[in-house]
Amino acid sequence: MSILPVPSFLDDIKEKGLRKAVLEGIDETVTRLTAGMNIQDIREALRGDPPSRRPNPRLTPHADGFFLHIRPAYYNQAVTGIYPTFRMGWLSTYFFILEIITGIFLMVFYTPSPDVAYDNMMEILGNVPMGQFMRDLHRLGAEAMVLFVALHMLRTFVTGSYKRPRQFTWFTGMILLMITLFLSFTGYLLPWDQLAFWAVTIGTSMAEAAPPEVVGTNVNLLLRGAPDIGAGGLLRFYLLHVLLLPLLTIIFLFVHYYKVVLHGHSLPPKLEEVGQDTAKRVPVEKRVYFIPDVLTTELMWVAGVSFAMVMMVTWFYHAPLENHADPQVTPLHTVAPWYFLWLQGMLKFGDKVLMGVVLPTIIFGFLFVMPYLDVTKSRRYAHRRFALSTGALVVALLIVLTFTGTPYYGVEGSADQEVTESMIPWRKTRPATRHPL
Numbered sequence: 001m002s003i004l005p006v007p008s009f010l011d012d013i014k015e016k017g018l019r020k021a022v023l024e025g026i027d028e029t030v031t032r033l034t035a036g037m038n039i040q041d042i043r044e045a046l047r048g049d050p051p052s053r054r055p056n057p058r059l060t061p062h063a064d065g066f067f068l069h070i071r072p073a074y075y076n077q078a079v080t081g082i083y084p085t086f087r088m089g090w091l092s093t094y095f096f097i098l099e100i101i102t103g104i105f106l107m108v109f110y111t112p113s114p115d116v117a118y119d120n121m122m123e124i125l126g127n128v129p130m131g132q133f134m135r136d137l138h139r140l141g142a143e144a145m146v147l148f149v150a151l152h153m154l155r156t157f158v159t160g161s162y163k164r165p166r167q168f169t170w171f172t173g174m175i176l177l178m179i180t181l182f183l184s185f186t187g188y189l190l191p192w193d194q195l196a197f198w199a200v201t202i203g204t205s206m207a208e209a210a211p212p213e214v215v216g217t218n219v220n221l222l223l224r225g226a227p228d229i230g231a232g233g234l235l236r237f238y239l240l241h242v243l244l245l246p247l248l249t250i251i252f253l254f255v256h257y258y259k260v261v262l263h264g265h266s267l268p269p270k271l272e273e274v275g276q277d278t279a280k281r282v283p284v285e286k287r288v289y290f291i292p293d294v295l296t297t298e299l300m301w302v303a304g305v306s307f308a309m310v311m312m313v314t315w316f317y318h319a320p321l322e323n324h325a326d327p328q329v330t331p332l333h334t335v336a337p338w339y340f341l342w343l344q345g346m347l348k349f350g351d352k353v354l355m356g357v358v359l360p361t362i363i364f365g366f367l368f369v370m371p372y373l374d375v376t377k378s379r380r381y382a383h384r385r386f387a388l389s390t391g392a393l394v395v396a397l398l399i400v401l402t403f404t405g406t407p408y409y410g411v412e413g414s415a416d417q418e419v420t421e422s423m424i425p426w427r428k429t430r431p432a433t434r435h436p437l
Contacts, residue, residue: 035068036060037291045292058291070257072264074287075294076279079265084159087301088152089260092180094305095145096249099183102138103242110190112238114231117192118324125321132318137309139319142184144309146339149180157391160379161266165277167371169259174368175252179245181339186241188337189234197325198334200237201229202344206356216357228327266379275377333407341405342398348410 124131162170208220225232264279
């Protein structure tokens with residue numbers, strides 16, 4: 001008799017025979033890994049057969065599993081199509097995971113020091129196998145993550161899904177949007193080229209303009225590590241980018257998903273009675289279980305989006321890398337990342353404190369508390385004409401401000417300056433060259 005609580009594998013062989021003991025051992029291992037589903041349950045799920053055991057083993061992973069407890073066990077069939085979610089929230093999570101994978105690869109070959117950071121980038125592009133591919137994938141994934149998080153928040157506003165009882169879900173979504181923007185901003189400096197150096201220099205100078213003066217000065221020093229960006233600033237941005245901000249993202253992502261599971265996915269507005277939230281009351285005939293239907297659909301989305309990303313970085317998209325950062329040479333046109341062009345455009349219309357600090361703070365502050373200020377109950381489009389019209393005007397204004405933030409509006413130099421800029425390679429993308437290791 002074994003001293004262990006369960007019979008040992010050798011005892012099982014003596015009692016049941018080798019073949020049966022091995023099969024039962026594999027089945028038990030699979031059950032533990034899936035938090036409740038054995039091989040037969042998985043086979044039935046993949047075939048689309050109804051479960052043969054009761055209670056339904058396909059629900060067990062959501063109750064006992066580590067990962068699936070943040071996913072609903074079943075969905076209303078009304079939210080399993082493209083509309084109304086457009087898969088934007090889930091795709092945002094996908095891009096975050098992609099950033100972690102590609103970022104770890106790049107971290108192996110990167111040192112956050114002004115003396116070697118740019119050389120590391122050239123080494124990644126020229127000598128590291130698949131280095132340029134991984135860097136392009138990382139940069140494209142970062143921009144896609146910003147885009148889809150912003151579109152996800154816009155979709156949530158349009159469908160009224162921020163209303164009671166999902167106010168805090170919106171609040172955590174706004175936190176994730178802010179973290180996503182800071183993630184992209186901190187990563188922007190790491191290549192240590194002219195584009196990154198001067199864009200971040202201008203961005204951090206806005207923090208210095210924050211009133212009162214003592215606050216702005218100290219925030220600027222906290223970010224830069226010195227009056228000007230150097231080794232201290234690069235190290236701070238690196239630690240924020242690879243440690244603190246990803247950790248905060250994971251924490252709030254779990255909280256966000258927990259609230260989604262708690263309240264359910266909001267239905268299309270036309271399917272709900274005014275003032276009633278029926279997302280959690282899903283009739284049996286309208287349930288679409290996560291395993292296998294939603295899971296297999298999401299795996300197909302992973303395959304499709306991954307294929308599209310690979311094709312884009314292979315044929316169309318290449319992350320820019322300009323000449324080495326030079327604090328003594330200021331480019332004629334310093335352009336912020338596209339998702340901050342609207343802010344750069346605002347700076348052209350007024351004082352840096354008002355346009356760069358006060359107004360953006362008011363705007364984002366209002367977005368955080370908006371669900372708590374909106375006491376109307378209806379989510380239907382016909383009942384929200386004023387809110388939707390205001391949202392459309394804000395989006396149009398952002399598009400206009402984004403254009404004004406480009407060098408094509410309001411910052412043209414003299415003819416001789418423009419010609420000199422085009423001929424002298426301050427802003428030229430440096431080609432990757434392969435050097436012997």
